[in-house]
Amino acid sequence: MTGDLYLGYRNDDADTPFAKFFKPEMAALPQHVVEALQHGPQGGMALLAFDDAATVADEGYHQTENGYGILQDGSFQVSVRTDMPGVTPAMWVWWFGWHGCDTRRYKLWHPRAHLSAAWKDGDDAGRRGNQRYLGRWSMISEYIGSAMLNAAIQFVAPAALGLPADSDDAVTICARLGSGDAPVDVGWFVHHIRSTPGGSEMRSRFWMGGPHIEVRKAPGVASKAVRPIAARVLGNRAATARNLLVHCAQEMNHLAGFLAELHQNFGDE
């Protein structure tokens, strides 16, 4: 979040062994995402309630695998699936640890929207597996639609949301999402990645706004003072939900296109 914010690589940004994976062209949205956008906002009861977050680890699929809408509690919810041939769940565990310490790595993920990433603790030594992101805060700047977001992504253990521990066949990335500028949290997300015959699939779930707005580290506290800060992060609910669906689909599909090769080259770092 410090220094110049700009999209893409400039000057000596490309002087890294991984720079060849910076691909400014992004693939078209998958047809199932296009259809979800065409349908527009869904009825709240057709969407996943936050209290049922852990069911993303169940076999089978939810009623709405791809879609967005506003829930009765005033929050908005987004769900999207990413099919990832040739990608394993473990590669994502590696990615969530590896990318966070370097803006140039973060930009590989979404070349049209990612601006900056750094660990809040500034530390990048010696950790492995999901210990590399669990309990840490990734401070990022990115566009969601046209809105620039400074966010604190606070990774938590899957158990915090009732999800099973990671295994070879399935892993879950869970985080509390808040403002990067003020101690206000606004949402949660879960990316559940499970093996499929040809690779894996990621099923992403976001809950934003409504009861998820809290003063950070003061659960249950949502004083009037934090509402303007939350509103700035969240924007118009239906519009932000739609833009978040597009953003997530873009970045996950884009990275999945070369994650296996990236991991093969840098998986030991």
Add this chain to the structure above:
Amino acid sequence: MTGDLYLGYRNDDADTPFAKFFKPEMAALPQHVVEALQHGPQGGMALLAFDDAATVADEGYHQTENGYGILQDGSFQVSVRTDMPGVTPAMWVWWFGWHGCDTRRYKLWHPRAHLSAAWKDGDDAGRRGNQRYLGRWSMISEYIGSAMLNAAIQFVAPAALGLPADSDDAVTICARLGSGDAPVDVGWFVHHIRSTPGGSEMRSRFWMGGPHIEVRKAPGVASKAVRPIAARVLGNRAATARNLLVHCAQEMNHLAGFLAELHQNFGDE
């Protein structure tokens, strides 16, 4: 509108002879609907004026068969066509009478959005043909987009809007649409269904808001007091128009996929 509202079938809801027609998966939107969504709101003069509603029964087609937009009088208008091979106009006359007395029947129509249906008069005996819905009020709860709507659908004779009486080749379902919670009406709709070589086509027309907001049974009266109630039903005009187009296209295409078989099994009820 009484009792628990929930999507889909639960517990013993499926203990009916028609439950096998409850199909949670809905088909993709027809291409002509997708194109209408891509175009977005149309100029008011390209859309059908309420005073010209009766022209939906004329031969040929309107300038806008699929589209939505805001008219100069402040109302919003939605038009959409549903192609229905193997379906006859008479099957729709049967459907509009048959479904209204049972939430489980109503849910067949739009499994992702329909919550509840009942006749206001509570009566379901002995009527036939369009006498089964004409002059009656269907009290429904459904989602339009993410917004839950409690509505009173007040069916009127086609002649009330200048349309010809039903025939073997063409029928028209006409209704005044209002709040289910307060005596405030907000719109009108017409579904004109006519025979085609392979079945039939439905051409739906909605007019909502603007001059169509009235205190119920007090034509011409639209006191300031009813505006907040109408606004709650109507939401953001352009967004609701879009969501209504999607909703109508979904439910009509979905039901048309099995209406002939449903009618064959239950057409005598």
